[in-house]
Amino acid sequence: MEKTQNNKAWFLVLPVLVIVAFSAVLPLMTVVNYSMNDTFGQNEFFWNGLGWFEEMITSDRMHDALGRQVLFSVIILVIEVPLGIFIALNMPKKGFWASFCLVLMALPLLIPFNVVGTIWQIFGRVDIGLLGHGLAAIGIDYNYTNDPFDAWITIIVMDVWHWTSLVALLCYAGLQSIPQAYYQAARIDQASRWSVFRFIELPKMAGVLLIAVLLRFMDSFMIYTEPFVVTGGGPGNSTTFLSIDLVKMAVGQFDLGPAAAFSLMYFLVILLVSWVFYTVMTSLDKAETK
Amino acid sequence: MAQITLSKLAHSYAANPTAESDYALKEMDHVWQDGGAYALLGSSGCGKTTLLNIISGLVRPSYGRVLFGDLDVTDQETAARNIAQVFQFPVVYDTMTVRENLSFPLRNRGMDAAYIAARVNQIAQMIGMEDILNRKARGLTADAKQKISLGRGMVREDVNAILFDEPLTVIDPHMKWELRTQLKQLHREFGHTMIYVTHDQTEALTFADKVVVMYDGRVVQMGTPEELFETPAHTFVGYFIGSPGMNLLDAKVTGSVAHLQGAEIALGAGYGAVAGRTQIGIRPEYCLLTDGAGLPVTIRRIEDVGRHRIIRADLFGQPFNVIAPEGMAIGADMTRVAFAPGKINVYADDWRVAGGAI
Numbered sequence: 001m002e003k004t005q006n007n008k009a010w011f012l013v014l015p016v017l018v019i020v021a022f023s024a025v026l027p028l029m030t031v032v033n034y035s036m037n038d039t040f041g042q043n044e045f046f047w048n049g050l051g052w053f054e055e056m057i058t059s060d061r062m063h064d065a066l067g068r069q070v071l072f073s074v075i076i077l078v079i080e081v082p083l084g085i086f087i088a089l090n091m092p093k094k095g096f097w098a099s100f101c102l103v104l105m106a107l108p109l110l111i112p113f114n115v116v117g118t119i120w121q122i123f124g125r126v127d128i129g130l131l132g133h134g135l136a137a138i139g140i141d142y143n144y145t146n147d148p149f150d151a152w153i154t155i156i157v158m159d160v161w162h163w164t165s166l167v168a169l170l171c172y173a174g175l176q177s178i179p180q181a182y183y184q185a186a187r188i189d190q191a192s193r194w195s196v197f198r199f200i201e202l203p204k205m206a207g208v209l210l211i212a213v214l215l216r217f218m219d220s221f222m223i224y225t226e227p228f229v230v231t232g233g234g235p236g237n238s239t240t241f242l243s244i245d246l247v248k249m250a251v252g253q254f255d256l257g258p259a260a261a262f263s264l265m266y267f268l269v270i271l272l273v274s275w276v277f278y279t280v281m282t283s284l285d286k287a288e289t290k
Numbered sequence: 291m292a293q294i295t296l297s298k299l300a301h302s303y304a305a306n307p308t309a310e311s312d313y314a315l316k317e318m319d320h321v322w323q324d325g326g327a328y329a330l331l332g333s334s335g336c337g338k339t340t341l342l343n344i345i346s347g348l349v350r351p352s353y354g355r356v357l358f359g360d361l362d363v364t365d366q367e368t369a370a371r372n373i374a375q376v377f378q379f380p381v382v383y384d385t386m387t388v389r390e391n392l393s394f395p396l397r398n399r400g401m402d403a404a405y406i407a408a409r410v411n412q413i414a415q416m417i418g419m420e421d422i423l424n425r426k427a428r429g430l431t432a433d434a435k436q437k438i439s440l441g442r443g444m445v446r447e448d449v450n451a452i453l454f455d456e457p458l459t460v461i462d463p464h465m466k467w468e469l470r471t472q473l474k475q476l477h478r479e480f481g482h483t484m485i486y487v488t489h490d491q492t493e494a495l496t497f498a499d500k501v502v503v504m505y506d507g508r509v510v511q512m513g514t515p516e517e518l519f520e521t522p523a524h525t526f527v528g529y530f531i532g533s534p535g536m537n538l539l540d541a542k543v544t545g546s547v548a549h550l551q552g553a554e555i556a557l558g559a560g561y562g563a564v565a566g567r568t569q570i571g572i573r574p575e576y577c578l579l580t581d582g583a584g585l586p587v588t589i590r591r592i593e594d595v596g597r598h599r600i601i602r603a604d605l606f607g608q609p610f611n612v613i614a615p616e617g618m619a620i621g622a623d624m625t626r627v628a629f630a631p632g633k634i635n636v637y638a639d640d641w642r643v644a645g646g647a648i
Contacts, residue, residue, distance in 0.1 A: 179379070179381075181377045181378075181379060181381050182381050184343075184348050184368075184375070184377065184381075185375070185377060185381040185439075185442075187347075187348065187367075187368040187369055188346065188348075188368060188369075188373065188374060188375045188395075188443075189394055189395040189398055189442065190369040190395060190398040190399060191394070191398055192398070195398070199383040199385060199386060199394075200383065203383075203384045203385045204384075
């Protein structure tokens with residue numbers, strides 16, 4: 001069949017192009033512009049080439065923040081993914097308690113980030129917070145405002161409280177889609193509980209689990225509001241993650257050039273790691289089908 | 291291997307069954323002989339799968355006991371019963387290879403590795419999958435997966451029974467025939483008790499020594515294919531077995547004669563006075579279209595199905611089918627139907643009434 005040549009069809013793509021341009025391309029190009037120039041206000045720019053990038057990529061400040069960020073994401077994933085799977089496996093499958101658990105699990109997800117931060121900020125205070133005061137009362141030395149270890153614990157527990165539900169709910173949806181016949185066949189085959197998990201539940205959950213891991217990685221890697229509200233990046237710089245550092249640099253110190261270079265590299269790191277995650281997991285999937 | 295006894299068995303999915311219609315299975319007493327090949331036949335929703343799941347222990351019956359030999363297994367777990375079951379839709383372990391899938395039930399029972407390898411090869415040969423034993427099960431087609439399920443069902447030699455729940459639904463017709471033949475052969479070779487659930491009468495009649503017909507939560511007849519054909523115990527059996535099914539006509543029966551809209555039909559046996567709704571049933575195979583003797587029929591259409599023709603007609607306003615052999619000329623004057631003597635069954639309220647001497 002003869003293919004119709006009609007290049008007017010390109011006009012149909014135009015609205016999307018315009019929207020994407022205003023929402024993503026133009027702001028991003030502004031950042032690129034800042035990262036290549038030095039400015040002292042009044043819209044005066046002086047060309048700086050890759051100077052800011054060189055400075056940022058060798059700065060200890062960025063290295064430290066990146067290190068803390070990676071450590072935080074790893075800890076979050078290691079705790080939340082297995083915990084989420086465990087919760088999903090033990091949630092009731094139907095009836096009143098199933099709906100009850102779903103609502104209960106969804107609650108933390110519905111609370112705005114800064115409110116979560118405020119809740120834990122107060123909850124953990126030694127003078128008036130239930131948690132902080134309670135721990136002090138039983139003789140545990142806990143103070144997130146001047147002990148870096150306590151600050152980390154607080155932020156991690158808060159994130160687990162806030163986001164494990166997401167992993168659990170996604171896994172729960174994956175589990176619910178497994179036909180009953182699989183469990184029956186496993187009983188017929190005299191499979192152990194572990195085998196049922198390993199050979200039925202885990203493979204059937206793999207798809208949603210991939211999404212859960214990706215989402216949790218990206219979110220935890222970009223975390224800003226909650227630690228900012230709870231610890232403000234302290235004590236010292238101990239909980240200053242990449243985004244907190246970035247805001248300090250851009251809004252606090254008004255170093256727009258370095259901050260722009262920083263944010264571009266930050267963006268690329270997230271893109272790269274997500275891509276690696278995705279490629280590895282989908283290629284595992286393909287290897288299995290062969 | 292053992293004889294399976296169902297004693298006063300009944301099951302309801304409702305928590306507090308009151309009416310009889312609450313029961314998916316009505317009370318039944320049945321014995322399934324050790325080593326028999328049974329087909330469980332019935333339309334959808336008649337309780338076939340429930341009965342099967344009760345035998346395998348996936349469902350606990352509301353009432354009654356299940357016995358394997360002399361052992362009461364009603365409260366035993368599925369795993370403890372040592373039973374194999376193949377489901378309607380393929381169930382394979384996606385991340386395992388075909389070989390691992392087949393050996394899974396054996397490995398779970400801690401069998402010797404050398405024995406497992408030999409047994410898996412034997413089964414693989416039977417289902418024709420020796421060359422893809424090392425492939426992952428995930429990428430296979432639905433019928434290949436179902437063959438794996440069948441293989442997994444048959445891999446254990448010491449099972450008490452093998453249950454098949456419409457296992458060939460997803461398999462294409464040619465393969466269906468081949469697999470059924472293999473199942474049959476396997477039955478002859480190892481003598482497992484096999485129970486095969488299906489709603490396809492051809493499948494049931496070719497597979498089984500004994501066919502169990504279920505209707506509305508009840509076993510209405512358990513018999514050889516011949517018995518089901520010649521003397522259906524229930525009008526449902528008559529209607530369900532055969533293609534087309536038995537002709538059923540409302541009639542009044544006194545002694546050895548049926549009265550049908552003024553016409554009289556000799557029954558070949560004596561029935562005395564029959565109470566309730568009375569019907570006579572005759573297979574289309576035993577009816578003959580004539581131009582002389584018999585009852586008048588109005589022919590609506592004739593279907594040629596290859597080996598014979600099915601004549602769809604009306605007899606006193608009730609639909610009536612006749613099978614005419616290939617090659618028989620059907621003239622315009624052939625408007626009467628005659629019944630083969632002794633092939634008429636009499637039913638009172640759907641159940642067959644046995645005839646006595648005239």
